[in-house]
Amino acid sequence: EGSRGPMRSRFLSLRVRPAGVRARRLAQAAATAHGGLWDGVLPGVTLLVEWPEGAEAPTDYWLSNLPAGTPIAELVRLAKIRWRIEHDYRELKHGLGLDHFEGRSWAGWHHHVTLVTAAHAFLTEQRLAPKADTADSPSTRSWTPSKTC
Structure with missing residues (x-):
């Protein structure tokens, strides 16, 4: 489901072992970090390939662990x-102004990012919340009656 409705494409999923010096070093470091010895075998990962209909060759590739x-x-x-x-x-x-912070302190930056994140969480919750059907719903009222003492 895309922003313009349902999307279609063709995908292939294969188990592979990545090759190369970087993959070997990462596998060796992971084995060492967990207290084991590396046996020289690279762990398998999933290769996901997208090949849209009508394209001459695959267009996108992803590796997943x-x-x-x-x-x-x-x-x-x-x-x-x-x-x-x-x-x-x-x-x-x-x-929401995440990039508008011009302060110089860690605390100021942290407060700014926290407020921006809270605003984003609120907007996301509002976007995902079911829409109210009644006119008396708090989200659709333009005023709130005052309480008398």
Whole structure:
């Protein structure tokens, strides 16, 4: 499901072992960090490939260290969720002022980021909340009656 409705593409999922010096060093460091000796075998990962219909070759590739039995639909969902992350980051920067902080202290920056994050959480909750059907809902009233003592 994309921003313009349902999307379609073709995907392939394969278990592979990444090659290269960096992959070997990471696997060795992980084994050492967990108190074991590295046996020289690189761990398997899932390669997800997108090859849209009509394209000459695949257009996108992702490597995942999720368990081998992860359904391909879940792999595709997680790979495509990047749009949501980029959209939220853009909203944080441009709509809520994440990049407007001009202070010089750690505490000031921390307060600014905390308030921006709280505002973003509130807006996200409002966007995802079910819409009220009644005119008396607190979210649709334009006024609140005052309480008399």
